Amino acid sequence: MLVKLLSSSMKKMWKDYLVLLFGLTISIAIFYMFETLAQNQAFLEANALISSIVFVFHVGTFILALVTIFYIFYATSFILSLRQKELGMYMTLGAKKGKVTQMMFLETLIIGIFSLIIGLVFGVGLSEGIARLLMSRLDFSGEGFEAFYPSSLVTTILFYFVLFLLTAIVNAIRVARKSVLELLHADQKADTKTIKGWKTFLGTLIAIVLITVGYVAMINMGDLAHLGVLIAAATVTPGTYFFFMAMLPFLIKRIKAIRSINEKGLNSFTYAQLNFRVSQLTKVLGTVTMLIALGLGAMTAGLSFYHNTEIHSSLMHGYDIKVHQPTEDELAEMKNWELEERNLYSYRVTDDGVYFSKHDLQANPPVIKEIGGNLEELSKEVRLTDDLTAPVYTDEETDDAESIPEQWQTALRTELMANFYLFGDRTLYILDQEKFEEINASTQTVLIGKVDNFTDYTDTLAKIDERHHQLAIDYTGEDPTMIGSKYESYTSLKSLANGTIFMGLFLGVAFLMMMASVLMFKLLSSATADIERYQMLRKIGVRQAKLKISIYKELFLVFLFPGLIGLVHVLIGMEMFSFILIEPYTKLWIPISLFLVIYGLYYWLTVKMYQRIVLPKD
Amino acid sequence: MTKPVVNVANAQKVFGKKSENQFKALDNVSFTIEEGEFVGIMGPSGAGKTTLLNVVSTLDKATSGKIEIAGQDITDMKQNELADFRSEQLGFIFQDFNLLENLTVYENIALPLSLQGVSSRKIKPLVIEVAEKLGIKSVLQKYPVTISGGQKQRAAAARALVHEPAIILADEPTGALDSKNAHSLMRTMEQLNQFHDVSIMLVTHDPLSASYCERILFIQDGNLYKEIKKTGDKQHFHQQILNVLAELTSIHSL
C-alpha cells in the first residue's frame, strides 16, 4: 500500500524529481569522467609534462570527493523537503513512524541508485564526446585514453553507493526525529538560525587560517612538493566551506540590519531570499567555489603549459631562425620579415670537416644561451666576444690546434646548427681567412636571425626544416631523427604539452559543467516555493520590473561570491606551477576573461530562466 | 459618506477563450461602496465571489464593464499602473494569510511602505502604530511560522492597513481561523471601520463573520441576487443573513 502511495506521489511531483535526477546524474557523470583520467595511469604518465601527475590526480579525486559529499547531502535533503509534508499526512492517517522512516530510506536509496545508472551511462558518453572533440581540436591522438574504463566505473559505483546509503540513513533519521506536526509544517520552516557572534568569529578565523596555510603551501610548492599539494587540498577546501558557513550569513545579516538599506524598496525581500535557507546556500556556494577553482584552474594550467612552449623553446635557442644554405626563394621571403638581428656566416664542408670563417664569426659574434641553475633564473643570453686569437681551432683532441672554447662550441653546435644531425661526425674548425681559403670546397652560408613573433613564421620554418633534413641526407646519407632548430623543439614541446592541455581542458569543461548544474539545481529546487512568494508580491502591487531587478540582485550575489573566491584560489594556485612552468601567469587573461564571459552569460541565462519560472509573462 | 470608493457598473467576467466553451463567472454586476462603508459579499461556493473581488482588486481584468476605485477608472490601466495603484490604494487580506514566510512580521508589514519609497526613519513608527492597533506588537520580530493563525491574519491586516489604502479587500479572512480567532479578527475589522473610517469589502461564506458588516450583497451564479442592510443589532442581522442563505439554497435545490 505504502509503495503504491509512494509511486503515485512520485508521479505527481515528477518535475521536482526530474530536477533532482538531473542534479545527481551530472554529478555522477562528472565524477566518473574525472576518474577515467585519474585512474588511467599509463595515459597520464605518457602524456603529461608533470612528473607526479598521478599523484596530482589522486589529490584531485580527494577534493572532488569532498565537494561531491557536500553537494549530494544537499541534493538529497531536497527529497526530504519534497516528501515530508506527505509523510506527515500518512502519519495522521495512521501510518506508523517506522514505516514512514523506512519509506524515506528506501526512496532516497532508490533515487540514488537510479541516478547512478543513468549517470554512469551519461558519464561514459560525455567522456567519449568531450575527449573526441578536444582531441580533434588539439590535433592530439590521445592514445591510451578510454572513455569506458572499468576500474573508474567500479570506483564511482562504490563511492556513490556508500554516499547514497549514508544520505538515505540521514534522511531516515531526520524523519524519525520529527513529530507529525513538524513534518506537516516543515515546508514553512526557515533555517535563519541566529548564529552566535563568537561562532561567526571562530568560523571566520578558522576559514582565514586554513586558506592562508593553503595559499602559503601553494606558493612554496617548489620546496614542499607532494606535501604542498596535500596541505593545499586539505586546507583550502574546508577553508572555503568555513568561509561561506561563517562569513556569508553574517554578511547578509549585517546588511539586513542596516535599516536604511533593508527597508528600501524590495531589498528586505531580496536579502531575505538569500537569508532564508542560508545553510543550504552555504553548501551550494562552497561547492560552486571549489568547482570554479578546480575547473578554471585546470583550464588555466593547461593553457599555461601551451603558452609556455614558446618560452621553453627559447630557453635553448638564442636565435629563432637558422637557415643553412638559404635558397633564393627563402631569402626573398625573409626580406619581408622584421628581423631584429640578421647574421651571415661562411663555412666550407669537406668529407671529414666543417670549417667556419673566423673572420665572419668575429665580425658578428653571435649570442648563446647559458642555462641557469634553476628555472627561475631562466637562461641568460650571452654575446660572445672576438677573443679568437689562434689561427686554427678545432673540437678534436689534437696537439696541432687549440680546441674551440666552450662558448664558441655552443654557438656553432646550437646557434649555427653545425651539429651531428646535419653533418654527421665531421670535425668542426674555425679558421682564419688564409687557412679558410685553402679548404678545397665551395663556400656555403648559414643565416641566423631573431624575430619578434616567432610563431608567425612557423609555416615557412617548417619548410626550411624539411630542406635541412634533405641536406642532412646529402651530407650523412641518412635522415636524422631531429635537426636541432628552434622550430623543431617548439613543435615537439607543443605536442608534449598537448597531452597536458587535453587534460586541463577535459577537466575544466567537466568541472565547470558540474558547477553549472549545481547552480541550476539550487535555482530549480527553490523555484516552486518562490513562485508563491512572487505571486504574493505582485498581488500587493509590486511592479514586474521591480521583481525582475530583485531576481537580478539576488542571483548576482549568489554568483558573485563563488566567482570571486574561486578566481582568487586560481590566481594563487597558479603559483604551484612556477616550479615546472617558467611563467605560469603568461597570457592568464585569456582563460580568465573566457571564464568571466561564460560565467556572466550563464548568470544572465539563469536570471532569465528563473524569471520565466517565477514571474508570469507580461 | 457621500463619495463612492468603489463603483462597479455592468461588470462581466467570462472565462475561457472565444472558441472554447465559455463560462460566465460574473454577469452584469453593478454596485457601489461608499467611503467608510463595511460591505460584505456572500453567496454559495462557486457563485463568483472571489472573481468579483479579483476584478475589483485589479488582480484580474473584467471582460466588460466599468470599475472605478477612489475616483479612478481601473479598467483601462496598464500593468505597471495597476501595480502602482494596488500598492497605493488597496490593502489585501487573503484566506491563506499571504505573509511572506521569509520575512519577519515587522518586515512584512513594512513592505508596502518600503515599496512606496518611504524612508526607513518614518517606517518604524508607522509599523509600530498599526501593530499596536492590531495587538501584535509583541510578535513583530518573529517569522510567520512561529506565530498563531490569528496573529498571522492580524499581521496580514496590519500590512493591508499600514499605507492607509482607500479600501481594504478581504477574501475569506476568517476561513482558516477557529471561531474565537475569527470573532476577534472581525471585531478588530469592525473597530477599524468604526473608529478609523477604513472602507472594507469582505468576501465570506460565514454568516457569523458577515454579521459584522453594515451591508451585504448576495451573489448567485454571477448575478447580484439581493442586498440587505443592517438595521438592528448583530443577532438580528445574523438571522437575516441566515434567512437569505436559506432562500438561496432552496432556489438551488429546485
Ligand SMILES: Nc1ncnc2c1ncn2[C@@H]1O[C@H](COP(=O)(O)OP(=O)(O)O)[C@@H](O)[C@H]1O
Ligand atoms: N481562472 C478561471 N478559469 C475558468 N473558470 C474559473 C476561473 N476562476 C474561477 N472560475 C469559475 O468561476 C466560478 C466562480 O468562481 P469563484 O469566483 O472562485 O467562486 P467563489 O464564489 O467560490 O469564490 C466557478 O464556477 C469557477 O469554476
Ligand SMILES: [Mg+2]
Ligand atoms: Mg472564493
